Amino acid sequence: MRAVGYEHIRQAHGLSAFPPERPAYVRPVTRLAQIEGGLAVPANRAPEQDSLLEHLLFALKHEGVELAILAEVLPRLDPTELIAALRKAPNGAYLRKLGFLFEAFTGSQLDYQPEVRGKAVPLFDPRAYVTGPVRRDSRWRVDFNGLGSLAWCATVRRSAQIENLLREDILAQAAEFIESLPTETLDRAVQWAYLSETQSSFAIEREAPSADKQQRFVQLLQQAHEPRELSEAYLVELQNATIDNPFDKAFGFREEQNYLHNGARGALGVSYLPPPPPLCHELMHELLEFANGSGPAVPPLVAAAVTSFGFVLIHPFMDGNGRISRFLVHQQLCQAGVLRKGLLLPVSVAMKRHEAEYLAALEAFSRPARERWRVEWIDAEHHEFSFTGSEVIYRYWNATPAVEFLLRMAKAALETDLREETRYLERFDKIYQAVNARYDIRGSDLAKLIMQCLSHHGQLSNNRRKQYRYQVPEAALDFIESEAQRLLHEECALELDKGSE
Incomplete structure (x- = not known):
């Protein structure tokens, strides 16, 4: 398969930038299509193999904005080729983006005065990316809307x-x-x-x-x-x-x-x-x-x-x-x-x-x-x-x-966490109040018993019962268990009812 767009640029120029998330390759298809995590490109739609400018324009149009690749390769682009393309299509959105990024990443201004008519274009398409505050470049009428700046920027695709x-x-x-x-x-x-x-x-x-x-x-x-x-x-x-x-x-x-x-x-x-x-x-x-x-x-x-x-x-x-x-x-x-x-x-x-x-x-x-x-x-x-x-x-x-x-x-x-903890607190309070209304049990002992019971699906272990046999009546231990099991059963039934709606 022949790489095109960003992946071709990365390979052909030996770039350090990471591979694009969805690389583009020429495949036996009749139209552009996302296949197997990448972009399938018909041979008749592929850019010329040796034209960096064509691969850049293809990538911006069909693959989005890969700032790391663009920042690394744009200093290698022949500015006269970019200027010639701009003179032919001065309002071209992708050419304007390239002009804007070329000047930003090279630190030098093109020997060209943009003659842009019409509205400004966003660098990142808001339909494809989560974008940030807009900063307009009046020279190219390009809105930088990245998550950061042209010195440090995160990219978030709208997956x-x-x-x-x-x-x-x-x-x-x-x-x-x-x-x-x-x-x-x-x-x-x-x-x-x-x-x-x-x-x-x-x-x-x-x-x-x-x-x-x-x-x-x-x-x-x-x-x-x-x-x-x-x-x-x-x-x-x-x-x-x-x-x-x-x-x-x-x-x-x-x-x-x-x-x-x-x-x-x-x-x-x-x-x-x-x-x-x-x-x-x-x-x-x-x-x-x-x-x-x-x-x-x-x-x-x-x-x-x-x-x-x-x-x-x-x-x-x-x-x-x-x-x-x-x-x-x-x-x-x-x-x-x-x-x-x-x-x-x-x-x-x-x-x-x-x-x-x-x-x-x-x-x-x-x-x-x-x-x-x-x-x-x-x-x-x-x-x-x-x-x-x-x-x-x-x-x-x-x-x-x-x-x-x-x-x-x-x-x-x-x-899972906040709601479950809140449900646990509500169960604890209901059991505590019910037991406290019937039995006189030291508060710290009652709290430990309820927590142990709730953490073991409504049951107190034999060891726990033995530990408290001289402090808590066995009837009270049975009541703690029955209250915990009743609440857990009611909650389970309620969840089933919600699921069947």
Whole structure:
């Protein structure tokens, strides 16, 4: 098969940019069609093999916008060829986009004065991409509407999964659910969410936090509701608050190369290398601009995913990046004003249950990025790193897997975790009140028995009964079981009725 469009450009010019998500190839078809994860192109529609300009125009028209490939190859385009094409079709939308991007990525202006008539064109088609705030280039009448800037930009395609989950409006469902709860239940559910979110965020890092460290992280999560823009100083505060070792506390974004280790020996143990320090500083400035300025143009969960995953891929600190990245999910949602009354969606709880999916979303970027580095193992403490790729891979990245993942986790956090915890609290309260009305049992003992009973499908173990035989009447133990089983049975019947409707 002969590659065309972006994949042809990438191969023919030996680019460092990652392969396009849906590469285009000439196949025995009669019209353009999406087949087997790629674009099938009839031979009579394929661009000339040796014309970079034709492949670029084909790609922009039929494959969308791949900024990493465009940024790396446009400096190699003959400007006289582009100018000649513009003179023939000065209003051509794709030629105007190329002119705009050529000047942006080369830093030089074409010897050509655009004569554009008609309306401006968006760089990213809003029907195909989730887009950001619009910044118009008056020279080319092109609207830059990416998620970021031309120095750092995430791309999010409107996949069927993303479209369906955005339509569900998970955050509106969460707000409606919270409004429906009695105040006391809400308070306890929120307390549970903060504690569980903290424990799960540390568990993802394979760490069991001390009580003091756990409390500090809960306090950080509560800070997410405070109206405060992200900055280097604020992120340093967060990093310092999550780290115990004083030697690991940061004073600013890192000034040395760090890496992730998978436990293997030698160079094979290096699983990911984030951008080198100078580029790290520049990209963090761009990320903060996006995080503070995406506003209502970007759905909050999309902004949260781009900010959180973008942060952890840049890895601006030597330690603590993972926990801060998950904090940023809450910070973005709170700053967007979609989580009120101290509400927190326990997304890390869902992430912990779906760790393989979390890892896959991260590895969609980290695996190919690792291939752009040469790593030489010196000894147990030292490696030598050489970046052999182009910095475009860190500047322009496909955030679609990250957004899909976070949307799924937000839905799971609401439907599985928050709702289930609330149902548990309601069951607990009903059993507690019923037992307390009949029997005089010490409150701490009753609470432990109810929790044990509910966590074992409405039954108390023989060992538990023996443990409390001199403290709680056997009739009371039987009553706790019968009340728990009755509630569980009623809920099961209700779910069946809903399913049959």
